[in-house]
Amino acid sequence: MFRRILIANRGEIAVRVIRACREMGITSIAVYSSADQESLHASLADESICIGPPSASESYLHMPAIIAAAEICDAQAIHPGYGFLSENPKFASVCRECNINFIGPTPEALALSGDKAACRKKVKAAGVPVVPGSDGIVTDPDDALKLAKEIGFPLLVKASAGGGGKGMRLAHNDVALKNALSMASSEAQSAFGDGGVYLEKFLENARHIEFQILADHHGHIITLGERECSIQRRHQKLIEETPSVRLTYSLRSKMAKAALRAARAINYTNAGTVEFLLTPDNQFYFIEFNARIQVEHPVTEEVTGIDLVKEQIRIASGEALGYSSVAPTGHAIEARVYAEDPEANFAPSPGNVGQCHLPGGPGIRVDTHLFAGYTVPRYYDSLLAKVIARGRNREEAIHRLAGALEEFATEGVKTTARVCARIIRSDRFLRGDLGPDLIEQFVPKSR
Amino acid sequence: MFRRILIANRGEIAVRVIRACREMGITSIAVYSSADQESLHASLADESICIGPPSASESYLHMPAIIAAAEICDAQAIHPGYGFLSENPKFASVCRECNINFIGPTPEALALSGDKAACRKKVKAAGVPVVPGSDGIVTDPDDALKLAKEIGFPLLVKASAGGGGKGMRLAHNDVALKNALSMASSEAQSAFGDGGVYLEKFLENARHIEFQILADHHGHIITLGERECSIQRRHQKLIEETPSVRLTYSLRSKMAKAALRAARAINYTNAGTVEFLLTPDNQFYFIEFNARIQVEHPVTEEVTGIDLVKEQIRIASGEALGYSSVAPTGHAIEARVYAEDPEANFAPSPGNVGQCHLPGGPGIRVDTHLFAGYTVPRYYDSLLAKVIARGRNREEAIHRLAGALEEFATEGVKTTARVCARIIRSDRFLRGDLGPDLIEQFVPKSR
Amino acid sequence: MDLDKLQELIRIFEASDLSEIEIEESGRRMRLKKPRPVMSYAGQMIPMQPADARGTQMVLHESVTAVPASAPVRAEKEPEKVITIDSPMVGVLYVAPSPGEPPFVHPGDTVDEGQAVCIVEAMKLMNEVTAKYPCVIVKALVENGEPVEFGQPLFVVRPIEQV
Amino acid sequence: MDLDKLQELIRIFEASDLSEIEIEESGRRMRLKKPRPVMSYAGQMIPMQPADARGTQMVLHESVTAVPASAPVRAEKEPEKVITIDSPMVGVLYVAPSPGEPPFVHPGDTVDEGQAVCIVEAMKLMNEVTAKYPCVIVKALVENGEPVEFGQPLFVVRPIEQV
Secondary structure, three states: OOEEEEEEEOOHHHHHHHHHHHHHOOOEEEEEEEOOOHHHHHHHEEEEEEEOOOOOOOOOOHHHHHHHHHHOOOOOEEEOOOOOOOHHHHHHHHHHHHHOEOOOOOHHHHHHHHHHHOOOOOHHOOOOOOOOOOOOOOHHHHHHHHHHHHHHOOOEEEEEEOOOOOOEEOOOOOOHEEEEEHHHHHHHHHHHHHOEEEEEEOOOOEEEEEEEEEEEEOOEOOOOHHHHHHHOOOOOOEEEOOOOOOOOOOHHHHHHHHEEEEEEEEOOOEHHHHHHHEOOOOOOEEEEEEEEEEEEEEEEHHHHHOOHHHHHHHOOOOOOOOOOOHHHHHEEEEEEEEEHHHHHHOOOOOEEOOOOOOOOOOEEEEOOOOOOOEOOOOOOOEEEEEEEEOOOOHHHHHHHHHHHHHOOOEOOOOOOOHHHHHHHOOOOHHHHHHHOOHHHHOOHHHH | OOEEEEOOOOOHHHHHHHHHHHHHHEEEEEEHHHHHOOOHHHHOOEEEEEOOOHHHHHHHOOHHHHHHHHOOOOOOOEEEEOOOOOOOOOHHHHHOOOOOEEOOOOHHHHHHOOOOOOOOHHHHHHOOEOOEEEOOOOOOHHHHHHHHHHOOOOOEEEEEEEOOOEEEEEOOHHHHHHHHHHHHHHHHHHHHOOOEEEEOOOOOOOOOEEEEEOOOOOOOOEEEEEEEEEEEEEEEEEEEEOOOOOOOOHHHHHHHHHHHHHHHOOOOOEEEEEEEEOOOOOOOOEEEEEOOOOHHHHHHHHHHOOOOHHHHHHHOOOOOOOOOHHHHHHOEEEEEEEEHHHHOEEEOOEEEOOOEEEEOOEEEEEEOOOOOOOOEEEOOOOOOEEEEEOOHHHHHHHHHHHHHHOOOOOOOOOHHHHHHHHHHEEEEEEEEOOOOOHHHHHOHHHO | OOHHHHHHHHHHHOOOOOOOEEEEOOEEEEEEEOOOEEEOOEEEEEEEOOOOOOOOOOEEEOOOOOOOOOOOOOOOOOOOOEEEOOOOOOOEOOOOOOOOOOOOOOOOOEEOOOOEEEEEEEEEEEEEEEEOOEEEEEEEEOOOOOOOOOOEEEEEEEEEEEE | OHHHHHHHHHHHHHHOOOEEEEEOOOOOOEEEEEOOEEEOOEEEEEEOOOOHHHHEEEEEEEOOOOOOOOOOOOOOOOOOOOOEEOOOOOOOOOOOOOOOOOOOOOOOOOEEOOOOOEEEEEEEEEEEEEOOOEEEEEEEEEOOOOOOOOOOOEEEEOOOOOO
C-alpha cells in the first residue's frame, strides 16, 4: 500500500480524498494555488505545497507543477479527483513515465473513453446499444444530412472530445444541422483543442441513468448499482439518487450487464461510470463513459457501505476486489449546493462566506470544503457542498434531505440549497417523475 | 399524529428532536432561557419562546414555565429530551392533567424506574439477576454491616433517587461503610431531596453494557441490541459503541431476554434503556433503567437504520411498532465532545467559540448545537457535540472516528475531542479491552 | 466634538476591517460598532447578536455616569429612553384581578412601589406583576388575555423622582 | 505616553495569554487587541484570517484623527522592507547552469534586468529564473538542490536606482 499520496485537486473532493488517506494511515499531500492558500484542503492535509498562481491552467491543470510537487514530496501516487487532469491520458502517461502511480484507469483506457466517437464504436461493437447516430467523426455536412434522413430529426451534434454540454448543439432540420455542425465544431476546437464532432439522435424525455463500476488489475469487475441523475441544469447534474424508481429488477440487471460489457470493451480498471439514456418505452442507450470518481459517488457509498475512494486507492496499489457482488440497502439522494444564484440563471456567486450553518443529524452526510469565513474564489467550479441523505426508503431520504437543505445557511454567497429543497419536496419528485423539464418549474430562467 | 410538539430541552438533543419533527412535518416549538437566546435550537425551531432566566431551576426545570409555554403555543405534546424534566414523574403527570402528551413512559413507570431501590426489587422478582445488595433502602447502619458480612466488601453505597455518580460512595471495610452511609445519604438529600440509599456489591473490572428498548401502547416490545459504554470519566460516559466486542451471540440473546423481562416488569412504554454490568466471568447484573432517550442513542440508529426519536413520537401518538425485530449491520462508535479541559480533570471550559470546524464525509455523523461564534453558557451541561462513525466493521469505524475527532477544531474552548481520538487509537481500544481503567492512561488526573 | 469630525470617524471606521472602535479623551467617550451580520435558516432570520445592536451604532457619553452604558444613541436624533415593566414569567396576561372586574391600572395612573399592575397566569396560577418603583403608567403594550414571554415589556412607565 | 513605555507594554502583552488589553491614563485611553487566534486541525495551524492581519496590532488614539484606526505598530523596530526574487514555479533549485559549473550569482554581485540568477527544475525541464530589474544580490535564501514552492523567496536583493 502507498505511504504517501498527492491529491491533484481542490475543494470538497480534495477534502474527501484526504479523509480517505487519513483513514488508511496514508500521508496526504495537498497542492494548492495561491488563491487557495486559506482553503480547507490545504489545511487538512498532512502536507501541502503551493504549485502556482490562481489560474487553473498555471496550477491545477499545469502538469509540470503537479509532477514537480509529487517528486519533491516523494509521493508514490497521485489522486486526480474529478475534473482538472483526472481524465487526461497525457497526464496519466506522464505519471507512468515518472514512476508515479496514477490512481485511475490506464492512459489507454482514458484515451479511448475520452474520444467519445471512438468509444461509441467500441461499445457498440461489444453489443451494447448506443444512441442512433454517426459511426465516428462527421466532417462532411452532406454525410450529416444523409445520416439525418436515415435516423431523423431532432439530432444532437456533440464534440468528440467534449463534456459538460460544451460543443453540443441541437438541430431540428437540415439548415439548423449545417449551422450546428460548424458552430459545435469551432466551439469544440476552442474548448478542447479538437474540432471533431459526431451525431446522435436526440431522445425526448429520456432519463439519465448511470452505473458505478469497480475493476481491479486481476480481472475482477463489478457494478455497485445505478444512480439516476435526471435533474440537471445547463447539462450539469443537480440532484442524484439511488436506486432509480424508474428501474424494474429485470431492467436493472439488463443495464448492469450492458455496463459491465461496455467497461470490459475498453479494458477499464479502477472506478468508473457508464452513462445511459433510458427512453419512456424502456429502451436504454449507452452515451458515454466517465473515467473518474464522480461527484455523485456518495449516494452509492451510502447504500452499499463501500468507500469508493478507498477502493480506488486499494485497486491502484494492486489489491484485488475482496467481493464479487454487493447488496445495497435503503435509499440515498444527493443535492449539490453550488455558489450560484438560481434567480439569475445559476450565475456564479463567489465572495466571502461570513457565518454559515451546515446540516447534520441522522442519515445526513455533508461533503464540503466550506467553513465560516471562507472566501469562494472566482477562478474555479462553484460547487460548495454536497448534502447526502440516507433513509430506509425513498420517502425518508426525501424528507431528511429537504430538511437538511432548508437548514443549510450561508451568508454572503447565494446557493442552490433552497431550490433543491423545493424540487425535492415537489409532488413530481415525490412521484419519481424526474423528467428533464422538472427543474424548469422551479427556475423558469434556467434554460 | 401530532401537529405541534414543544421541546422542553436545549443543546444538541433539542436540535435532534427539531430535525425529527421537521422530517415528520410536525411544527417544532423550542423553549429557551435568556442565556440561550442565540442558541441553535431556538433558531432552528419553527417557533420559539423565552421561558425564563439562565438558571435551569427557573427555566428548563421550571414546570409552570414549560406548561404555560405549551399551552400558549397550543402544543399537543412535549418531548423532554434527556436530563432536565425527562425522568420526572411529577412533570409527566402534570402533562397528563393538562392534556398534553408526554413523549416518554407513563408517570407510574417513571416513578418506579426513578426509585432505584424499588426498581431493583421489581426486576429481581421478575427473575433478572441484579447486583448483590440490599433489598431496598438501608437506614440502620447495623443492617448495613450485617449485609456487608453476607455479600462482602468492597461495597457501593448508592442514592436511590440518584444518578450521574452523585450520592455514590465506595467502602472497603466497616468503618468506611458507616461513613459512606451518612455521607452518601446527606449528599443525596441535598442533590435529589431524598436521602434514601441502598447497598450494592462493587464489581471489579465489570463492563458497562446496556440494551435499547422500544415498547408501544399495544403490547409490542422489542430490543434494538446493546451498546457498550465502558469508557467513562467521573461516572459519565465518554465513548460508546455497538455491537459490543465483549458479547457472544448466546450471551447477547440471554441479556436481551433479561432486558425485555426487566422492561415488562415495570410496564415500560416508549424508548428506554436497561443497564447491566458484565463481569469478567460473563455474569451480568441489572443495575438500573434509563427511562428516556439516551445521549448515545445514535450508535443504535446507525447500525439499525431506525430513527429512535421519530419512533418515540410515533409511539407517543399511539402508533404501533411496525416490526418485531431488527437486523443491525456494521459497527458504530460515538465519542462525546464536551467543552471541558482534559488536562484539568475535565473541568468545564465555557466561553466563546470563535472559528470552528466540524468533521464530515463518509460514515461520519455529527449531532451538535455548535456554530462559529457560539458562546458556551456556564449554566448547563458541557456537552458540545457527539461525533458518530459508522463502518462496515469495528476497525473501519475506529479509523473514521479517530480521523473525524482529529479534524474537530474549536477556538476559544477546550474540548475532549483529542483525548477521545487518542483513546480510540490505542492498542487496548483496538483490542476491545475496554476496562474502566483504560481512560486513566490518557488522563491520569481524571480520578 | 463637532459632527464633521464624527462623520469622518464613521467613514474611516466603516472603511476599516475593525468590528469596534473605542475612543476616550478628557472624560468624553465614544464607541462605534459594526453589526454582526444575520444569517437565514430555512428562510427565517436569526440575529447573530441582540437585535438592539444592529446597524452601525454609536454610544456617546458626555460624562461616564450620565447615561447607563447600554443606552443606544443612533447617528440620527436621539429617541428618549423608554422604561418598561417586563413580564417576570411566561404565561397569559390579565389586566384585571378577575373577569368583569376593572383593570388594575389605566394609562395615566400613578402606581406605588409594589402595587399590582397586572396578572400573568402560568399553569392555572395567577401571578401578580408589581411595580418595582413609583411610576406613572404611560402605555399598556399587551392586550388582556394575550400570551407573554419571559422578559417581554408589558407597560411603558415614567418613574417618579423621590424628593 | 512615550514609545519605549509602549514597546514594553506590547512585549508584556504579547508574552501573556490575553487577547486584549485596555489602559486608561489621565483621560487618555488605548486598547491593544490581538488578531483572531489560529485554530489547529490534527495538530497543524490554520490562520483564520488573512495573513496580512497577523501579529500584534494596536489602536492608539491621541485624537480622533491621529492614527488610522487599523494602523499596525509592531513591537520590534519597523524592519526595512525586504525585496526578494521569488520562485515562478514549484520545483528544485539549482544555483549553477550544470553540476561543477560556477553558480550564476554570489552575494554582492550586481545583476542586470533579465539576467539569470538560478534554475528551477520541474519535470526534467530547466527553467531559468531571471532578475526583473537591475539589482544587487544581498543574500541567497535557498541552498543548491533544495525544493521550492511557487512564490517562495529565493534571493534578497537591493534594486539599483536608475539615473
